[in-house]
Amino acid sequence: MSKYTKILVAIDLSEDSTVVMERARAIADIEGAELHLLHVIEPLSFAYGGDIPMDFSSIQEEIQQQATQQMEKLVERYSIDSGNQHILLGKPEVEIHAKAEELQSQLIVVGSHGRYGLALLMGSTANGVLHGASCDVLAVRVGK
Template sequence: MSIYSKVMVAIDLTEEAPQVLGKALEVSKAHGAELMLVHVVEPVGYAYGGDIPMDLSELQDQLDKAAHEQLQAYGDQYGISKENQVVTVGRPESEIHRLAKEQGVDLVIVGSHGRRGIQLLLGSTANGVLHGSECDVLAVRIN
């Protein structure tokens, strides 16, 4: 029996996403694990601190739609079923923790940019996922 039966890969839909996805696919295949693809859209209000008195719902809807389209394209390209493709809205660290717990995930895979200084090894999202996770976390170094 394998250590991992359900693996979640959380991507940010940047040009580096294929590096993280490729590694996640290798790990899930090596363990015969189900692979779940996740992207968290941050609420538009977070970017502006909620200080702008305007309706941002249309912009949020556009971001959600674009995220669903991009995630579906990656899902199709990497052979990940629609039921294992999730786009959610919220703070990335907390949404990843919530989904991992709800879905019974054994391993969460995230990308890491290998920052210097305070965030020496991990980016802020990868660091947040690592420190609050109830399961193993693999940080894939992005070149």
């Protein structure tokens, strides 16, 4: 079995992100791997559709700034090279797959709330990442 040399950690910046980061940091330390941290911001137009004639640009900029500040704290706390932090705009599972391919990651680490039934049908980023990834995926159980 080959070692992981690049690990992509995809987080949502919630409180649960620290659990995901702790697991990824532990694996990276054991494997001697390089950690990359990714947060994907979904455009507000995705959430509200194109039917509402509103300008979301100032709100989107505020979301971007807050994400950048939170990512900087995590980068410092977990000793990740500042060049290895990525904030992208788009659909999370699509952007996670694309970044993993670009980086040639051998492992993607994501958080999973373990939803089932209707909650799962409504969408699970972890599930989407798992089923489209070309590398290993570790879904870290978070939440209750």
